[in-house]
Amino acid sequence: MLVSIDWLKDYVNTQNETAEELAEKVTRAGIEVDAVIDRSEGLKKLVIGYVEECGKHPEADKLSLCQVNVGEETLQIICGAPNIGQGQKVVVALPGARLPGGVKIKKAKLRGEVSNGMICSHQELGIEGKVVPKAYADGIYVLPEDAPIGADAIEYLNLNDHVLELGLTPNRADAMSMLGVAYEVGAILSEDVKLPEITYEEANETVESKLKLRVEAPEDNPLYIAKVVKNIEVKESPAWLQQRLMAAGVRPLNNVVDVTNFVLMEYGQPLHAFDYDDLKTGEIVVRRAKDGETITTLDDAERKLAPHNLVITNGQEPVALAGVMGGANSEVSTKTTTVVIESAYFAPASVRQTSKDQGLRSDASSRYEKGIDPNRVEPAAERAAQLLAELAGGEVLAGSVVVDSLDRTERTVAVSPDFINERLGMKIPFEDMIQILRRLKFETEAANNQLIINVPTRRQDIQIEEDVVEEIARLYGYDEIPATLPETESSPGGLTxxxxxxxxxxxxxxxxxxxxxxxxxxxxxxxxxxxxxxxxxxxxxxxxxxxxxxxxxxxxxxxxxxxxxxxxxxxxxxxxxxxxxxxxxxxxxxxxxxxxxxxxxxxxxxxxxxxxxxxxxxxxxxxxxxxxxxxxxxxxxxxxxxxxxxxxxxxxxxxxxxxxxxxxxxxxxxxxxxxxxxxxxxxxxxxxxxxxxVLEPAPLVFEPVSRFPSISRDIALVLGKDTQAATIESIIRNAGGRLLKDVTVFDVYEGKNMEPGKKSVAFSLTYFDPEKTLTDEEVAAAHDKVLKALAEAGAEQRS
Known part of the structure; x- marks a missing residue:
């Protein structure tokens, strides 16, 4: 989850915290901040310019010679972007400017013409290519007509912002939205959360006159809300909305789709916008798919559906995979004038199954799978209607069509202060516990030495007493938990x-x-x-x-x-x-x-x-x-x-x-x-x-170094080719008696002068007596026994 601090300030006061300080506090409270991204890092001396003239470079067909008004002066700048044109507002890097990657802009001469700066694209401003609007993916960034000439481009584009990259664990689905993060930061900083004010004028026409709704699988879709906005103009979103989406890692498309994505990131509630005219029937029916039914999704892939997949239909054919992705047959385009806004609660298991079946994951499905806040479904729809009225000039039809069988009851958890302190091994004052729970916006009452907590529906991870213990511990401060040793009999550690x-x-x-x-x-x-x-x-x-x-x-x-x-x-x-x-x-x-x-x-x-x-x-x-x-x-x-x-x-x-x-x-x-x-x-x-x-080794036995010499005898034996040297060695050792101390093989020969199927193996025998010097007679007697045993075994001495 990418969290723009500039965007976060709309909901909670973070003025007294630097980005690094806020990241440290959030991490210490239990949500790890993987990175703090400075969007303005490496940027310097960027202004908004106006292209007064634009013509072909006299010596290069693919270059344009532009006269750009940057406020105090007009500069000649050479640009190679295919979408450069006269009358545009653009981002200009002046001579001496710096861009990400250590790029320094200087005056230069290209094909005989002087260029006093550079007209920038999104990517040159450090914005990832995957979130750049498609219209500007291969060219320079064209600003709105009301952009002030000569103004600081970094400030105008909100690039003087920091983004926190949160490493969320699966249980913290509540922090997959800006409001969820605002509640978390508000609890950490003891600040209140300011929710968006939703006001707009409704048209005289009612939504029921334009749209009918039926849900045939209420167990998979207990809540479905649809609103209709007419007379909209599909166009490019304003710069502030585009910048907020890009900071959150989302590519801007058009004002309608961008509004649904903005509300998704703001509320954590997935929305979808249908082209009303492409629905054709004026009806929405939510049902399970028919066997063999297909749908072409927004990624232009045709998908075969299973009977357990939940789909949104127009009563005749699927127009969306519920909670996963919309269909291409109802996609919002520049021709769209009326849209249907879908805001719904889909069962996590149903969305997960469909996502797995189709091998398709989206921002919407990842939130539905983990569980969304049922009490944000309706406000999210209203927020989207408000923004479409403001940014697309739409008229919101009065009311909504709703099917609702969803239980929104808040969970109640009762826990005693003693239980909390016993689990943590410390003494947190009762008043501090109450204060922490209220900072979290958990309604709490004290009765019969118990904390009775009404857990808001946005925090679906709080279900049992231990969850409350964790919340109190992390906001009180894990560093405040005293370090102790177990009170038990102990023995020094070691290896077995x-x-x-x-x-x-x-x-x-x-x-x-x-x-x-x-x-x-x-x-x-x-x-x-x-x-x-x-x-x-x-x-x-x-x-x-x-x-x-x-x-x-x-x-x-x-x-x-x-x-x-x-x-x-x-x-x-x-x-x-x-x-x-x-x-x-x-x-x-x-x-x-x-x-x-x-x-x-x-x-x-x-x-x-x-x-x-x-x-x-x-x-x-x-x-x-x-x-x-x-x-x-x-x-x-x-x-x-x-x-x-x-x-x-x-x-x-x-x-x-x-x-x-x-x-x-x-x-x-x-x-x-x-x-x-x-x-x-x-x-x-x-x-x-x-x-x-597992075996115990034999005890070590030390022997003094002998003063007496050993005597060696070498023998070469003719053996069958299949006879193993180890077998002969065993015979030698058994026959050699106590004087034979070592037997080694030092040569094996096969070839010339050897009978077919035979080989010669040479052994070195060492005789030794630790108590005296051996005589030739004693060695000969022991050696003769060896030779006799070898002869009996069929081994012949090689002459």
Whole structure:
């Protein structure tokens, strides 16, 4: 909601407040002011000029040479606007003037002719193009004939104004109007609100002689008021009205439409003006649409209606979507001489449904949906009639045609002062509470230690005792509420062991060079079970926002791969991401089981020290090393075995085992999956982090550094191509006894001089005794046991 302070002053006294001070007070009272807009910012030395002569530039067909009277002198100004012409009143930026954006106007020579200033358009004055009248959208701003030559244009156009941009919450629909904001500001500043005085002369002819009204859906339209104004002249609105609408973010069109928009912004009551002659029947019938019925709305879109959509008709065909938008078949035009003013109360649910069905939101529908003040429906119609009489020369027919079954009873809320103070945790004097409620214009009586409050219909958000507490608290001042600590037994805060280990995991992953990602827990049906360690039945949302966010995920990998694709598409070729988060697996209960998982995805270069010529692309063993390092950090021992998972490369995938149980997977994304996601070689891992974090780590055991050396033996074994090195390593460790301290693979060979289906795997074995220096005989005895066990397993030593 945009609120012009200059316009606001018509209703409430704000003379003692600067725009910034008023914005601060409104924000502290509970309505956030997002911005304070100075409409004159950057404007300087602008006057009203009169174009005495206008001819073609001798050297440029698209430029005009103008002689402009600016009061004290006549200046030659060159103008390129297509709508410039002799006899116009225009806004002139004199030499030395400034325009928004830091533009400074100087004397200039264009194609050999001197230009002493600039004739301005709306946009050059800092007015947004979307609110500029269509007649001036592509040209200069032509002022009314009575604009005083030489006068300050900034003051004449009310540009020396400030606009407050309010960030309204849905419950404060009352502040979606100037009068609503005036009541709010009046309560804050302890000022009275002055309502518009509505007086006009009625014609002898009555409205009943020209118009009939029937409402066939009173539950959706309990109140409908129509007035008729004849002999109007549709023309451009006066400058003051145009400027107020533009300050409120509304584009001026013509005096009739501008009046309805002005009253909408003033009262918060949507109005609509029909061309009486285009109604053809002299009748208005409000009903629900017929099945298959259509209407062309003012935006020139043909819309198919549903039977529950409420429409305004002429008794034969729809002429408006009730509360949303008028129809093109009854639009006010320059030929219009008689208009019907509609002011009505439409049920919020009905308007919301129609707006949603048609994908069409308007200023009117947004107010109807939140609820309008039923006691402003009639005054708004009268105000529009008054303005049409003043600005369009119309004659208002006597009376109105009305259908009324609307309950306008004010809600009564009773609350005790003790209840208010208990909720706020402070002692607000009873007299202050009464004063605050009266500043809000709430009729209040005190009886039996209760405040009996009649809530005005404009404040439909006040329904229960707590709402009254909020009103008193915000106007008394949230800053006045004392700060207290809870009175209870307390213990010092801290992280649980589980939380500490989770943070340790995150620090380790980041120290390893990965960046943390946070992705959605909701995904599509297609991606929900992809890469899942333990796929179960999916959990679907009852009311999803979209198909892409309709199912709870069972793996973190799909969204991480989406993030990798997003980055590589933007020329970030080397990406390393990790995430800790929950997956959701169907269980026997109503709710799914949440498991905390760790996942990672890496692609591109792992090392790239170009000055040393050292490059290392990511591979399986980079990610495996990260997992092993994490296990060491957590004091856990993980093992790996060949694995398989849909979406991963069958020859480069391993299961991660913990105490013999599969808790994770690591591998390369399958080439076909990589191609589909537009990725190069990419590796991923996912493991059940919860399994690791819930275990108590084994106590640390410190051993003294031994004074005795170790002895190494290397063996090369010929194995079947499908034999896993981990299997052979396990045999070696079991046979090596207490002296065997370490086994590592340092070479794998396949190729020349190897039998088909065979490979050579070389192991380095380290023998060590912490209590003495080993002899060759002791090492040989232990090593022979290893060789014997390998021979029994079918492993041959390579000669």
């Amino acid at each position: 062991p589980y939380q500490e280990k989770r943070r340790l995991v995150r620090r380790y992953m980041e120290s390893a060079g990965l960046l943390q990602a946070v992705t959605y827990s909701l995904t599509s049906e297609k991606s929900a079970q992809q890469f899942a360690l333990n796929a179960t039945e999916t959990t679907k949302l009852l009311m999803p926002m979209s198909e892409e966010r309709s199912v709870l995920r069972q793996s973190l990998i799909p969204h991480l791969l989406e993030a990798v694709t997003y980055n590589t598409a933007r020329q970030n070729d080397s990406v390393a991401l990790y995430e800790t988060g929950s997956v959701f697996l169907k269980s026997d209960g109503e709710l799914p089981e949440e498991q905390e998982h760790l996942a990672a995805a890496i692609t591109g270069m792992w090392l790239n020290n170009s000055w040393q010529g050292e490059k290392k692309p990511v591979d399986f063993f980079v990610l495996k090393g990260i997992v092993e390092g994490l296990a060491a950090k957590l004091g856990s021992e993980l093992t790996f075995q060949k694995g398989q998972l849909d979406g991963l490369h069958p020859g480069r995938t391993a299961d991660i085992l913990f105490n013999g149980e599969r808790i994770g997977v690591i591998g390369q994304v399958h080439p076909s999956e990589q191609k589909q996601r537009d990725l190069k070689e990419t590796y991923v891992l996912e493991l059940n982090l919860h399994k690791l974090l």
